[in-house]
Amino acid sequence: MKTVSRLIAFIIITINALHTANAADVQILTQRNISQLVPGGKEVDAIIGDVILRNDIVSVVIAAPSPLRNANLTTRTVGGCIIDLVRNDSQNDQLTCLFINALAHEFHSWEGASVSVDEAAIPAYSKTRGGTLVPGFVPKSGESVSFTVVSNPNDDNTIASITYSLTDGRPFVDVVVSLTNQHKTNVATLNIADSIRADRTFIFGVHDGLYWASDDWFKYAVGILPTGSVPVRGSGNVITYQTSDSSKIKLGPDETVMTHRRVVPADNLLQLKGITAGIQEATTHPVKIQTLDAAGPTSHAKVTIEQGDNLIGTARTDEKGVVAFQAEPGSYSVTVQKIGRTTITQELVIESDVDIDLIQDGCGYVVANITDSKGNPIPCKVSFYGLGETVDPLFGPPHGEVAVGNVHYSINGQFRQEIPSGTYQVLISHGPEYDLITKPITVERGKDTEITGKLIRSVDTSGWISADLHSHASPSGDNVSSQFGRVLSLISEHIEFAPCTEHQRIDTYDAHLARLQAAHLLATCPGMELTGQPLPINHQNTFPLQFKPYRQDGGGPVIDENPITQIVRLAGWDNNAKKLMQGNHPKLMRIYQDGDDDGNSDGGFRAMLDYMDVIEIHPPQSIFQVPAELAPPGDRGNVIFQWMQLLNIGYRIPGVVNSDA
Structure with missing residues (x-):
């Protein structure tokens, strides 16, 4: 054997x-x-x-x-x-x-x-x-x-x-x-x-x-x-x-x-232009650019090469501050941009091999050490808002992972973040159960500014957990957000249970939790959002489900144009295994009595309600807004008000509010 x-x-x-x-x-x-x-x-x-x-x-x-x-x-x-x-x-x-x-x-x-x-x-x-x-x-x-x-x-x-x-x-x-x-x-x-x-x-x-x-x-x-x-x-x-x-x-x-x-x-547009120039048998020379400041090489700096008004390409430096590519002979300009540093532009003449260093002035840094009340590491969300003439920092696009927009998500409260010099209001949080820490800071170029604090849990939620039953990342196909970044943000916001609910596929967060060594911080299970037509009524979340890696839709069911057929199929998936079924962002009037949304009662898709364990009812503040008349066709109307009417006529389906991020 x-x-x-x-x-x-x-x-x-x-x-x-x-x-x-x-x-x-x-x-x-x-x-x-x-x-x-x-x-x-x-x-x-x-x-x-x-x-x-x-x-x-x-x-x-x-x-x-x-x-x-x-x-x-x-x-x-x-x-x-x-x-x-x-x-x-x-x-x-x-x-x-x-x-x-x-x-x-x-x-x-x-x-x-x-x-x-x-x-x-x-x-x-x-x-x-x-x-x-x-x-x-x-x-x-x-x-x-x-x-x-x-x-x-x-x-x-x-x-x-x-x-x-x-x-x-x-x-x-x-x-x-x-x-x-x-x-x-x-x-x-x-x-x-x-x-x-x-x-x-x-x-x-x-x-x-x-x-x-x-x-x-x-x-x-x-x-x-x-x-x-x-x-x-x-x-x-x-x-x-x-x-x-x-x-x-x-x-x-x-x-x-x-x-x-x-x-x-x-790997970048500069490399692409060099490769294609070679394919077209043009003469090219190797170019190596290293970006530095007083502290050494700068990673993820943006290098832009232009020739007159024409963009040749851009690239981000590696961990050693290096960008390497092939380029055709000629006179160009090279620009280096990096957060917290002065942008520099200079002439770049390519006649043979090029190997140059481009040096910027230094930036400021914040060095964080955030703990819980006992001094232990704690996940947190740290937001920076410019005061006076200082603008909010932009660490990265909203689709990133750790540093996103003006926010740094930390798995343990300890980090060092580049930031432009200036004055900021810092907000340190770990969900609504912990007291918010606010403090002003002044950051100087080339220096570290320390941020410390203890996050105190002041809300007793014994017997309860904080959950988000509906969120998405790039696998869903309607956004390009990092799924790793999604998991990190959920933990930083003190979500204690979050099923993986990507559109149209069963998926799991297990690999990201293992990478973060954070399985003890976030309970999870495989799930999905089955996303069919018509909108907005034929979207259902369910979990747990059996995840089948590398299979079409992670082994999940396909959609159906009939919402009742779809929700019945989903409820019976995995051999009728027990699962939670959630109606997502519904127009309840359409489900209950007006299926074709023409303003006339036709019985709707009322049988769907028999399969729903919970219904999304956000935004919650609309509970104080009693509608004077029914919502017109195409408008969801006041969902929480419609849900309360379902309660009045005997449908005991709990309402939930999720991020749908």
């Missing part, structure tokens, strides 16, 4: 090492290999059944061609698309999805899918005797590997195939789209386009034949470099490709046309 186990382990290790020995490999993600192969990053969505291609520089995940393959609540029908894309040396996926061919065709079947190694193609599936397709293939490796998906025919009888390829030593994914008109007589007119989901903190642009999307805060960029056409940023997230004639092509009967683009991941 030991020999068999060792043999299996050897086979797994050998398969996972293929890309090291042969540089490029293609594999289908399975229960056995996914934990070793899945890329890293806040926006990773790979699941079992997807396909991963890797070489020595890049890893890319192509979503399995299936009608039920969704990345999250708002990123749907992703079969055959790029859902994860990283450089192997950084493992930092921030891309939600790149829809090659802009959803013009749907990839809902493995029929026609194939893998290729050095141009030798084999099917990516097998068939049973009954003709059923079974996805799967033996891992392949070689100098060049490819994965091809074929679409279902459209109404105009056109089909699309997309081939994704990685080649040894190349820092990009080759993408070839073949469009075929299968009609025997009609001419088809098709757009040449892609679309991208890269949200909130991203900026976008087109320059010298390159379409780019960049998020300098989370250190990620992606570029699309077409051949034979020029990218044009269209409306929304659509990228059109302009040929000499137009962005449309006409296909005669039985005609096929092929388009080609290279998709390039990078």
Whole structure:
């Protein structure tokens, strides 16, 4: 038995090492290999059944061609698309999805899918005797590997195939789209386009034949470099490709046309521009910039390179204060920005290799040591408000983790935070059960300012816990907030129980609690918010649920357009296991008596109430506002008032107020 186990382990290790020995490999993600192969990053969505291609520089995940393959609540029908894309040396996926061919065709079947190694193609599936397709293939490796998906025919009888390829030593994914008109007589007119989901903190642009999307805060960029056409940023997230004639092509009967683009991941826009310049065979030189102040290297400083009025790119320095990239020869300006320090700009001439130091003046620091009444470490939220002419500090975007906006979240009350010099009012809190500490401070450049205090628990809540039964982070798809940051903020605000309730997927906070060593501070369990139409009545939270890692929706149920069908399905999930069911932000009049919201009584979706253990009734202050008339169609109205009317007619469903953050 030991020999068999060792043999299996050897086979797994050998398969996972293929890309090291042969540089490029293609594999289908399975229960056995996914934990070793899945890329890293806040926006990773790979699941079992997807396909991963890797070489020595890049890893890319192509979503399995299936009608039920969704990345999250708002990123749907992703079969055959790029859902994860990283450089192997950084493992930092921030891309939600790149829809090659802009959803013009749907990839809902493995029929026609194939893998290729050095141009030798084999099917990516097998068939049973009954003709059923079974996805799967033996891992392949070689100098060049490819994965091809074929679409279902459209109404105009056109089909699309997309081939994704990685080649040894190349820092990009080759993408070839073949469009075929299968009609025997009609001419088809098709757009040449892609679309991208890269949200909130991203900026976008087109320059010298390159379409780019960049998020300098989370250190990620992606570029699309077409051949034979020029990218044009269209409306929304659509990228059109302009040929000499137009962005449309006409296909005669039985005609096929092929388009080609290279998709390039990078750690920042400067690196991306350098890589694509190399792809286009332009002359480049290595540039290394280190940012420092009197205390030494400065990490996460923003470095911006411009040429006249043209933005070349931005990047954030690493923990050693370094940004390194390739750049074309020329005269540029370089600007360094870092919180609490004076912004500096100087000329940068690139004629050969560049290695320079850029030195800013120092900043101020606050050094915190916050404890409980007995002097023990305690999680806390510390907010800084500028006094007089001092403005509120901006530590980072609202989607971050530890330092967010003007707030620092601390797991133990001890931290050192950069801050501009000035005068501030500091608010130190740990939820409403602890007395708030307020104190003014003055911060001087180059010096530490100490913040101390004891958080006193003055509200006796014996027999009660503080809970938030409804919150979200990036996996939900309607925001890009760090889930780790969400957990840290819940603990800092003294939430004692919080189920994980991401939209449209079962998920868990366990890994974040382990990283924080804080499982004793926050009770939790897997759960979800099943988010269907019509809004706002067909949203339900439930927990606990069985979390199935790397499965579609974490093993959760699918939505239904009938709210009663959906809530019954959710209540019965996991073999009718006991769970709490919560109606989220409802319009209760619509549930109780007016299902189509036309102002006429039709019985509504009243059966939903039989499955609700609790109902959200925020905002609570509206309890003092008695409505003079019913809310018009489309308006939720006074939810807490409507809930009290439910109590009056015998529905004993507790009301709750959550953050829905």
